[in-house]
Amino acid sequence: MSGKFPITLHGAELLRIELHRLKTVERPSVIAAIAEARSHGDLSENAEYDAAKERQGFIEGRIGEVEGKLGNAQIIDPASLDADGRVVFGATVELEDVNSGQTVIYQIVGDDESDIKSGKISFSSPVARALIGKFSGDAVEVQTPGGVREYEILDVKYI
Template sequence: MEKVPMTVRGEQLLREELDRLLKLRPKISQAIAEARELGDLKENAEYHAAREEQGICEAQIRDIEYKLSIAQVIDVTKLDNSGKIIFGSTVTVIDVETDEEKSYQIVGDDEADIKTGRISVSSPIARGLIGKIEGDEVTIVTPGGEKTFDIDKVEYK
């Protein structure tokens, strides 16, 4: 089974969600038991809704447990970083054409959220940045065309 990179923060968020779902399990079971007491299960909307919620909850638990089982948690603060852009590092780049400054943290696929500046390690921008150092200029082929960036700052938080 191939390991999937994940940041410490990503693992923490998954464990918190798993904990929340595990605490929800008994409440769902209680709701099913209470709905059973209402009578005929064929026409019992509360029972069917509780069973559906149970199915969704169990599927989410299995999904999170699987993700955690294949995760290779990488703590970027404990690596010999030597100024290179690596998985988990936060990079500030300046678009050469527009002078627009953007910051990206390179994270695992499940953690990616462009709105918060976290990009997947398998994205074109991340692949183009990995291995570069502060001060480099890099041209990356993106779905929107070629982009040229100056690497302004590399941080390991």
């Protein structure tokens, strides 16, 4: 991983919680499982041992990945932003689909935090890329898999 990447304060906290769980719960659990499997004798045909070692490799890899992400993270607190109503990373944007009149609310977040079901979209998504730099009242066109959609930005908040 090279260079800084943006992440919200909430996203960084979720990574810290995951890292803590991996180090204090998962790692000791897999070490105990390896010790238990070793006590069964011959390791050459010990499926429990092989599975525990594989799990250990996964956990250690994930710990390294999460530590790397936190080390390279540029943590942004949306509540402290002052972008004068402009859509920026971390902003929560209310949109109206010009054709259907349906409104949606999205927060623009980092890749690891995105979850469309909870209204969090990645800053690298087509919708977010179209929105960044725009203001409330602006109209944007977004190329989606279903074709071009036009949205009007109703509101921009930093929460």
